[in-house]
Amino acid sequence: MTDQPERDCAAATPRIEVLLVGMNGDLRGKMIPLKAEDKVWKNAVRLPSSTQSLDIWGDDNDDITGISLTLGDPDGICVADPRSLTALPWGPSGSKQVLATMHRLDGQPHFICPRAILARVLERYTALGLTPVVATELEFYLIEADFRETGRSMPPKSLVMNGEVEGFQLYDMRATAALSEYLDTVRAYCDAMELPADATTAEFGPGQFEVNLLHRPDAMAAADDCIYLKRVIDFAARRHGLKATCMAKPYSDHAGSGLHVHASIIDHNGSNVLDSHGGDPARLKSVTAGMLQTMQDAQLVFAPFANSYRRFQPGSFAPDKIDWGFGHRGTAVRIPDSEGLASRIEHRVAGADANPYLLLAAILGGMLLGLEQDLDPGPVTAPGSAPDNPAMLTHDFLTAVDRFRASAFVRDIFGADYQRIYGDTKRKEAITHLRTVSSFDYQTYLPRV
Template sequence: MTASPSGSLLSEALEFLDQHPEIEAVDIVLTDANGIGRGKIIRRHELAGLYENGRHLPISILGLDIVGEDVHETGLIWDAGDGDLRAWPIPGTLVPLYGTNPPRGQVLLSMYDLDGNPMTSDPRHALKRQVEAFAARGLYPAGAFELEFFLLANERDSEGRVQPARAVLDGRASGKTEVYSVDHLHGMEPLFSDIYKAAEAQRIPAETVISEYAPGQYELTLNYRKDILRAADDLLMLKRLVRMQARRHGVTACFMAKPIEAYAGSGMHLHVSMQDGDGNNVFTEATDGEWNPLLLNSLGGLAETIAESMLVFAPHANSWRRFVSQSYAPVAPTWGVNNRSVALRVPAGSKNARRIEHRPSGVDANPYLVAATVLAGIAKGIDEKCDPGPETTGNGYECERASGAEMPADWFSAIKAAETSTFLRDALGEDMHRTFTAIKRAEYLRVARTVSELDYHLYLHEV
């Protein structure tokens, strides 16, 4: 038996097998740069071996693009001979999958070199490194993600476009923006009931469900975690189970940032705060009416680094269709209090719950990389005492940040900014930065050379 560098213990696997004699197989899931789960399904009798010795998986898994093609520029394919490294279970993520037949479980993995050192193109290690850097300061990041998504019909409409799913309860259709409608939620009650049961089985703290600001759009919130690594695990596991339960109910859970052009896109807002060793929130103001300097400096660091970090927050071609004025997606690196038109929001509420809501990320982003980049921005702000500038009040879409800093205008601009960013290279680590930017450039070239239906619509008979 080899000591697990992830901290996983054989006793966790044996206890799980004892508690779940019905489970026949287990999904073992490694998360790549795009946030896609890749791995295998192993049989019940193989689980103990995974915990004893890890599992060899090809290094190339972490060098794949969105469609699963090798990106040779990552250096993870033939430069390494497509050799195997060793994946180990992430403690606390071995769970049953609700509703599977035959019954299965699931465990998340993280990749390590054969000598046990972290494989630094694994996105979870990028976040773990930032968490450890804060621990060395005596600070501990806490947080939670919000999950916005669409429930779509499996069939397209007569013009080939996606359309909102009918209610799974009675088949009722609605093309309305049923924002905050409780009655509308009732039509999806059987699906959300199963989602909550699945979340409970996986110990995911899923809470409020909302009918969001577009036909077929919903939001699930997650309870705050003292460990932001676990908060990112929660988000990945929740996306997986929502997709699975939706499929079982005959609809499609869509995590594109902007699936329907006429309506708002889907965000993945990250709420983040800092605790000291005694569990106190260090963003809390010491004097009523005066913002904590650490909070302001953190906002300043995040504002200063948004432009060069946008590729992490908006990683795909479709991501950039979400950033439209008055769409609830931010278009400038602004901050404000109780204001949803800004990029960095300080929510209303008790000062003891003081936190930053980071709003740029789409639901298509990788939560590990998002959280790693946000923490690095906060660290920069604290170290350099960055000034966030004046608070944005009122309509943030009509304001520009005083410094004149701007977000990239499009995906390719974001790729170029990320490739040359010293900050992002340090935030993600050199290997993860190279892997991520190489994958994004390869995906951009794939999109750029594709002749689409839009090309035919615009040019076929006109030029």
């Protein structure tokens, strides 16, 4: 690595990047010279509202959404959230970045904006006098940056000996040492942005790592932290000639990447309402039941792409059953602690490819059901003991799409318009995937059938 990029940045014009989060967790926006920053805070930055409805290929799908050319592709207002203002450590000195919520021209938050969807869910907690406390754990892979030319993903060369990845595995400190320069850059970027990044560990797969973010008594800030962390791992990889990917399953024969969410709830006195106080954790179990009962309907949010469903495999740490357990890492919902301020749930279903804002809206929406009703999560899964015939998550993208599109829960949490647009856009993606004849078909069926 050379210091030429840093010298070039130092001589460049500082800027502020105004960022919008699309339905696929993609960041789009505008780059504005820092000397014109005032326009950001005067709500003078605009982009078409359809920016946040683009599918995975960047198509606005006006025939599905009806919010692009049908309406003349109208502008929305990018209302920057000052709490998310932070440094842009890979940009010219003094540069900044900020996350924005799309508003309509009448000043109201736009239904198409994932940040606005999460904000509406959080308003319901505020009305109850409650505050979710949230943290995320993000897994990702580092691969060689020539994947477009080679047509396959390969671990970083520093992990490879004689053509094989040798001696590196789960929690292996030699893996973190081999990628120490990259991980040091990730840490430096997080520090510059004041991201609450905590532990970093090597995970199961070659070149796979996890970064934990600390708990926040502000779920919007927790989602912001996660989307910024995804940006950090991407730009740090570019600096080192690598590619970072949050694709759920980049290798057939190695572990997928998850995005686990830890959540608790505090009241206006700062007390954890999920604390069992040494007795039966009835509230904690009811909240767990709310998440379990809505899990099939919301799976499209937890697994938003065709590749996402390759991660749900029996015998893996990616759950395929709708179950729960105390301290059990094989369950969909794990309860790490049921007493004291640390009483919380861990939602283990989502892949690293999930949109953090939609993900938290779905999880917190399910938890709301358990707060408002007395629900039973059913038999607990324990070592050597599991319920008979549990409900299952689907392994099929199109099935998840159909469940999402038909769900009353989804309509309540995400709104009918977003349910229609997100569901129909994903249905197009699922059908395109079904119609695509893959290399597996050619290698397996063509010579034998």
